[in-house]
Amino acid sequence: MTQLDEIRQAILNDDLDALAGLPVPDSYRGVTVRADEVGMFEGLPSQDKDPRRSLHVDDVPTPELGPGEALVAVMASAINYNTVWTSIFEPIPTFKFLERYGRISPLSKRHDLPYHVVGSDLSGVVLRTGAGVHNWKPGEEVVAHCLNVELEGPDGHNDTMLDTEQRIWGFETNFGGLAEIALVKANQLMPKPAHLTWEEAASPGLVNSTAYRQLVSRNGADLKQGDVVLIWGASGGLGSYATQYALNGGAIPVCVVSSPEKAEICRKLGAELIIDRNAEGYRFWKDEHEQDPREWQRFGAKIRELTGGEDPDIVFEHPGRETFGASVYAARKGGTIVTCASTSGYLHQYDNRYLWMNLKRIIGSHFANYRESWEANRLIAKGLIHPTLSRTYSLEDTGQAALDVHRNAHQGKVGVLALAPEEGLGVRDEQLRAKHLDAINAFRGA
Known part of the structure; x- marks a missing residue:
């Protein structure tokens, strides 16, 4: 039995106290992209770039554990769009991020x-903690948010997202969650929701926290009762x-x-007002260079x-180039367009007359600070917000999982099993789970 097998078995047998006494293996399997392959897709349009070619499952050395850090045995992870960007080397290869981070200190x-071991979500169990870590110990079941900060300057101490050295773990740092072991800062850790399986618990992290800040937080749209909220991609990872x-x-x-299938998922969530943009035939762009204001109207x-x-008080934006002109137009006078990501393109165009003459606001929102992530995870743990997991893949099939997300051939979130040998494991609170089982499974099989 290998050292990783011993760790897995201790977790599956609920012998979590034994983990502190088990040796940490010298290596583990992780999903990687390789620096010598960054040119493999040159000349191809984005939609033709295939993550199955660039994502590998490699045996990699276990990183040295530094102060304020933790090693986590990863039971499950999930696919986010940043893994797609990493796999197709857009907008730039992530090795540029790693090189820049590496210049900060000997530790970085x-x-x-x-x-680059990728992945910005995980659920698992703490294996080891570094010097100065007091709130977490080996054997604790955790999930991780993906904010990596240094906080050595003043800028991040009001809102950690404003730290000058703010990065997204597993995208702009190495040793991410699509692996059997992950390295995180201890202040990324949060308690695993007890009523969820490993794969369910791993799936909300990035998108749930991002949606919380973007829509609910005072740092985002500051949603209130009665607001009309236009949500693009409302059955997807963020929109759900x-x-x-x-x-x-x-x-x-x-x-x-x-699609009608995606509309039905929104109805399952409790939404009543739904626009199927394909059925309605909206074409916001006449061609590659010119938008069509009549379609906005x-x-x-x-x-x-x-x-x-009523017009929307808030527009929840993330597609970017394809929809942004329509979003600015559609928001009510004095309304807010809050944007993160740009999955259809980063160069947004809109008619500024509709913004300035109608006193609208555009707010940029990027992931979430620790407090926002903690609150978002707390709502999951209380059964007030639910995971939107539709399908789970093995670690070996991560490339296919990323391809599904790249081509929008998925619903909600796509999970990946790491050390967990099968789905359905890790539930601690069966009573709470039974109460919310229909909502937890709303996206299953979609």
């Missing part, structure tokens, strides 16, 4: 390697959480989806038809 130099937060907060979501009219004449 560990991250600057010719391979935005839809839940809108409903939970007494707001009125207007869910934009691209037709879209706005559809929203008002559904809401009884």
Whole structure:
């Protein structure tokens, strides 16, 4: 039996106290991209780049544990769009991030390697903690948020997202969660929701925290009861959480989806106002260079038809280039467009007359600080917000999982098993789980 097998067996047998006495293996399997392959997709359009070619499952050395850090035995992880970007080397190869991080200190130099272990979500069990870690100990079941900060300057001490050395773990740092072991800062750790399986608990992290800050937090749109909220991709990884937060907060979501199947998922969540953009035939761009304001107007009219004449107080934006002009137009006078990511393109174009003359605001939102992540995870743990896991893959099939996300051939979140040998393990609170089982499984098989 290998050392990793011993660790896995101790976790599966609930012998968590034994983990502190088990040796940490010298290496583990992780999903990687390789620096010598960054040119493999040159000349191909983005949609033709295949993550199955660039994502590998490699045996990699276990990193040295530094002060304030923790090694976690990863039971499950999940796919986010940043893993897709990493796998297709867009907008730039992530090795640029690792090189820049490596210049900060001898400790951060560990991250600057010719391979990058990716992944920004995990659920698992603490194996070891470094010097100065007091709140966590080996054997504790955890999930991790993906904010990596240094906090040596003043800028991040009001909002850690403003730290000058703020990074996304597993994207802009190495040793991410799509692996059997992960290295995190101890202040990334949060308690695993007890009523969820390993794969369910791993899936909300990045998107749940991102949606919380973007929509609920005062650092984002500061949602209030009665707000009309236009949510793009409302059944997807981000949008499915935005839809839940809108409903939970007494707001009125207007869910934009691209198929009847996705519309049905939004109805399962409790949403009533739904726009199937493909069925309605919206084409916001006449061609590659020019948008069509008449389509913005037709879209706005559809929203008002559904809401009884009201425009959105908040537009939850993340597609970017394809939809941003319509989003700025559609928001009500004095309304807010809050944006993160740009999955359809980073160069946004909009008619500024609709912004400045109608006193609208554009707010940029990126992931979440520790407090926001903790609150978002707390809502999961209390059964007030639910995971949106639709399918789970093995570590070996991570490339296929990333391809599904790249081509939008998925619903909600896509999970990946690491040390967990099968789905359905890790539940501690069966009573709470039974109460919310339908909601937990709402995306299953979609």
